Amino acid sequence: MLKTNQNSVEQQIEIADRAIMEKDYDMLMSIYTDDAVLVVEPGRNARGKEQLRNAFVKISEFFNNGLRVEQNGLEVLESDDTALVLANTVVSGPDFPAVTRKATYVFKKSEDGVWLCTIDNSYGHEIIGNAIA
């Protein structure tokens, strides 16, 4: 049973980043809406928690199970129950030098007042010209 939390969007992102690094996919999925979209790579999206969970497992494997994620600068713009996050997301892993992505995330406040990620696009503008038809 999830307790209602009153975390800020920033705190939800910290929880998600930690969950990714600890491979705690139940915790990670609790930060997303049921119909959330994740840009797995430009041109390839996952939709819904089952696809998202599978994608995160594969991404972790790709990074030799040592994926590290941190935010090097982040701003949140809130409008009512919607929030847009602009972030410099730094991704690295064993034998993977750090890469900074101009990430864009959209959060939505649930009826219980919990901020949940509904669009996760760590590639930002890189998806232009690469989107799924």
Added chain:
Amino acid sequence: MLKTNQNSVEQQIEIADRAIMEKDYDMLMSIYTDDAVLVVEPGRNARGKEQLRNAFVKISEFFNNGLRVEQNGLEVLESDDTALVLANTVVSGPDFPAVTRKATYVFKKSEDGVWLCTIDNSYGHEIIGNAIA
């Protein structure tokens, strides 16, 4: 009285861009939610239709009433009633050479099924480190 429209997010952006260039602020405001946020410049936001309208009038004057806006590449990521737009927004005017901004817009579907802009951040990641406290 506004009729319900079934425009796509892309079509709503086209209407908004045309309204900006034609200084049709009633039409322009019909594309935004009541509580929409506009990044006027990094570190300065307008909130709500009155502030947005005033900001657009001043922006138009700043560009000698000849502001031109066009999208040079654009992708929309939709999740249920929320859409994130990544766009290369080109802004120019008389004596203002064209500048391309890595713009980010969030749209929300109203109860009538109309896509309305609720967060308008044409500066994208430029706001990081410049946001309002």
